[in-house]
Each structure stands twice: as C-alpha cells, then as structure tokens.
Amino acid sequence: MTLTTTQDFMPTRTAGLERLARFIPVAGTDYARFRNYDLGAGQHGHVSTLSPWIRHRLLTETEVLQSILTRHSPAAAEKFVQEVFWRTYWKGWLEMRPSVWDIYQAGLRGALDAVQTQSGLRAAWADACKGQTGIDAFDHWAQELVQTGYLHNHARMWFASIWIFTLRLPWELGADFFLRHLLDGDPASNTLSWRWVAGLQTQGKTYLARPDNIETYTKGRFRPKGLASIAVPLEGQVTPRQPLPAAEQADPTSATVCILHDDDLSPGFLFEQGIAPIATACLITTHQRSPLHVAPHLTDFVSGAMTDATTRWADRIGEVYTPITDTALLADWVRGHGAKQVVTPYAPVGPNASALRALAALLAPDGIRLIRLRRDYDSAAWPHATAGFFKFKDKIPKLLGEVKGITLV
Numbered sequence: 410m411t412l413t414t415t416q417d418f419m420p421t422r423t424a425g426l427e428r429l430a431r432f433i434p435v436a437g438t439d440y441a442r443f444r445n446y447d448l449g450a451g452q453h454g455h456v457s458t459l460s461p462w463i464r465h466r467l468l469t470e471t472e473v474l475q476s477i478l479t480r481h482s483p484a485a486a487e488k489f490v491q492e493v494f495w496r497t498y499w500k501g502w503l504e505m506r507p508s509v510w511d512i513y514q515a516g517l518r519g520a521l522d523a524v525q526t527q528s529g530l531r532a533a534w535a536d537a538c539k540g541q542t543g544i545d546a547f548d549h550w551a552q553e554l555v556q557t558g559y560l561h562n563h564a565r566m567w568f569a570s571i572w573i574f575t576l577r578l579p580w581e582l583g584a585d586f587f588l589r590h591l592l593d594g595d596p597a598s599n600t601l602s603w604r605w606v607a608g609l610q611t612q613g614k615t616y617l618a619r620p621d622n623i624e625t626y627t628k629g630r631f632r633p634k635g636l637a638s639i640a641v642p643l644e645g646q647v648t649p650r651q652p653l654p655a656a657e658q659a660d661p662t663s664a665t666v667c668i669l670h671d672d673d674l675s676p677g678f679l680f681e682q683g684i685a686p687i688a689t690a691c692l693i694t695t696h697q698r699s700p701l702h703v704a705p706h707l708t709d710f711v712s713g714a715m716t717d718a719t720t721r722w723a724d725r726i727g728e729v730y731t732p733i734t735d736t737a738l739l740a741d742w743v744r745g746h747g748a749k750q751v752v753t754p755y756a757p758v759g760p761n762a763s764a765l766r767a768l769a770a771l772l773a774p775d776g777i778r779l780i781r782l783r784r785d786y787d788s789a790a791w792p793h794a795t796a797g798f799f800k801f802k803d804k805i806p807k808l809l810g811e812v813k814g815i816t817l818v
C-alpha cells in the first residue's frame with residue numbers, strides 16, 4: 410500500500426470500503442505483531458489507515474468491526490477490536506466530562522496569546538510546526554503530517570512526548586497543530602491522547618519517548634539525540650463526571666428537516682427510524698477545529714465527504730441546501746421549510762455539538778425541536794467509559810454480543 414500525499418485519502422465511502430477490504434486479511438495476528446512499527450509514509454500497511462473515514466463515519470465502527478470479525482475470530486482480532494474501542498472509549502469519556510474540551514480550548518487561547526507576546530516561544534512553536542527543530546525524527550513527523558494528513562499512532566505518541574517534555578512547548582499548541590492537519594482530527598481522541606502523554610489523563614502517568622524504542626519501531630530509521638530523559642506530569646484540574654445526555658426520539662409523522670455534519674456522514678440509521686425529511690442541510694464546522702486556519706486538505710476532505718453522503722442518500726433526504734456555517738442562517742432555512750422538528754445524528758462534544766446547541770436555542774421560541782439521534786452502539790458503549798480503558802475493555806465481549814449490526818460468525 411502506498412500512501413504519500415493527502416490524495417491517498419479519497420473522501421468517499423467507496424474508497425473507505427476499498428481500504429477496509431485490503432486491510433482485512435492482516436487485521437488479525439499480523440496486526441497484533443506489527444502494528445507498533447512505523448515504517449514511514451507510504452509504508453503504513455501494518456495498520457488500517459482507516460481513521461479519516463471512521464472519524465467522519467463514512468465508515469461506522471460497527472461495520473468495521475463486523476467486517477473484521479467475519480474474517481477473524483474475536484481472539485485473533487482482539488488487538489484491532491480494542492483499538493476501535495479506544496476511539497469509542499475516548500468519545501464516551503469526554504461526553505461525560507465535556508468541560509475538559511472547554512478547558513483545552515481556554516488553555517489553547519492562553520497559549521496563542523503567549524505566542525503573540527513571547528518571541529522565543531513563537532520561534533520555537535514555528536520551528537516545531539515547520540519541522541525545523543533539528544531533531545530529525547520529530548522534524549520528519551511534522552512534515553509527514555502536514556503533507557499527508559496522517560501519522561502512525563506510535564509517531565503521534567513520540568511526537569507529543571518530544572513536543573511536551575523535550576521542546577517544553579504548551580501541550581495545547583501541539584494538540585492544535587494535530588487538529589489543523591490530521592484528516593482524522595477528533596476532539597475526543599486527540600485532546601485526551603495529548604492529555605494522556607502529558608500525564609493529565611491518567612494522573613501521574615506520562616509517556617516518555619525513548620531513542621531505543623524509536624530506533625526499534627522505526628526499524629532503524631531514527632535514533633534521535635537530545636531527548637528528555639524524564640517526563641514529569643503536567644498539572645491540571647480534576648474534572649467531575651456528569652451523566653450522559655438522555656437519548657432522544659424523533660416523531661416520524663412530524664414535518665422534518667435533516668441536518669448532516671462531519672461527525673456522522675452515514676445517515677441511513679435515521680431513515681431506518683422512519684424519518685423522511687423534506688430537505689437536508691449540511692452544517693460545516695471544520696474551521697472551528699482550531700482558532701487558526703485548518704489545512705486545505707482537511708476542509709477538502711470534509712466537503713468531499715459531505716458531497717459523497719448527500720449523493721449516496723439523494724433519494725431519501727429531500728432537497729439539499731448548500732453547506733452552511735452560520736447557525737442563524739440555518740435557523741432561517743429551517744423556519745422557511747415550515748419544519749416542526751430538525752433531526753440530526755448525535756454530535757459528540759466538539760464544534761458540531763456547540764453549533765447544534767446554538768441552533769436549538771434559536772429554534773426553541775418557534776416551538777421547533779432539534780432531535781439528536783444517537784446510535785445504539787454509542788448508547789451501549791459510552792456509559793462504560795467511567796474510569797480507565799482497562800475497566801472499559803472488560804466490557805468489549807459483552808458489547809460485541811449486544812450491538813445490532815455485529816454478528817459473530
């Protein structure tokens with residue numbers, strides 16, 4: 410499998426399904442043995458590279474798991490299944506602690522202010538983003554990310570660790586650099602993984618990038634010098650857990666418009682519930698993943714993915730409105746259709762959830778309800794994200810048995 414530019418990630422479900430089909434044969438014991446090796450851009454065949462499609466739900470977790478478990482036993486595919494559930498775990502964890510996203514955003518604003526006033530910090534941050542620090546491995550990963558929109562998981566861990574503990578840059582600036590470039594950039598997986606490396610997520614536990622580990626798992630491509638030899642945990646606030654929002658129900662008999670967004674571009678499950686929209690609009694919030702400009706490959710991927718979704722479902726979604734970023738305009742559009750309810754796939758914590766909350770407030774005075782329909786998979790799994798992943802992991806066999814769409818064969 411070659412993968413050298415952002416062009417290798419086509420924003421269509423078909424391209425995602427093709428990538429999945431190519432990966433299935435190696436998703437069992439091969440994945441378990443080799444997944445930690447980062448062999449560089451164009452050589453990521455030991456992992457699936459499915460994350461841009463899963464992130465935007467051009468492919469759903471359920472169907473990816475189903476496909477893998479059709480070919481491999483749960484024991485053989487255990488490692489891959491667990492990785493998919495890491496994503497689910499992070500989503501559920503943040504859903505029950507939404508203030509962690511707000512705290513990250515406030516920290517990022519503070520760090521960007523500091524960048525404006527401290528020239529040393531500004532230069533160090535710019536060098537890190539351009540891949541000009543002099544640490545060869547780190548510089549390579551910065552450039553790979555910018556050029557391809559993807560980084561191997563191990564490279565993300567090393568990169569974040571060097572950013573925080575060797576370069577001593579604010580972790581929020583690193584998380585933001587990822588969100589501006591990653592095609593799979595995700596409020597939960599990204600923020601919580603950076604917090605995990607920094608020692609903020611699992612209290613007192615940090616991740617230290619070590620030269621020998623990098624040398625082993627890059628097959629000798631890198632053995633960086635001058636890395637920090639200790640990683641003292643950063644200090645942060647303890648955030649209380651709150652209950653998950655209750656699942657909502659739509660009324661299939663009510664005049665309905667639909668809103669699609671980039672957290673879930675497989676709206677078929679809405680139509681299975683009898684929803685027949687008069688019209689559909691696409692909400693665009695990609696530019697809100699960062700206060701800075703996000704990479705053009707990212708906005709292109711999302712707009713291509715939306716076109717793909719509306720084309721695939723053209724016969725079920727009614728008239729399609731041009732993609733829209735402004736919630737006030739969106740509210741006018743809803744009213745203009747005489748809708749009594751707006752139905753949308755549930756948006757987990759992040760820019761879409763914030764925009765939909767604002768829209769709900771604008772529509773409420775007119776008695777128009779915004780219904781966020783959550784998938785059974787999320788409703789079943791998220792409540793278990795109460796503590797660490799290892800507790801959550803024990804629930805995976807039960808979840809695989811319960812969730813509609815996964816049949817063990």
Ligand SMILES: Cc1cc2nc3c(=O)[nH]c(=O)nc-3n(C[C@H](O)[C@H](O)[C@H](O)COP(=O)(O)OP(=O)(O)OC[C@H]3O[C@@H](n4cnc5c(N)ncnc54)[C@H](O)[C@@H]3O)c2cc1C
Binds near residue numbers: 456460461
């Ligand atoms: C600092 C840091 C930042 C990260 N930021 C993101 C992010 O913004 N978005 C994102 O999707 N992942 C993020 N990850 C997790 C992980 O690195 C990627 O999901 C994975 O590398 C994607 O490549 P893949 O599809 O080839 O993964 P595979 O190994 O093939 O895994 C299959 C799928 O499982 C999920 N997955 C795998 N590993 C993880 C993990 N550790 N955490 C969460 N989900 C996982 C992804 O959906 C992935 O597509 C981050 C990890 C770190 C250390």
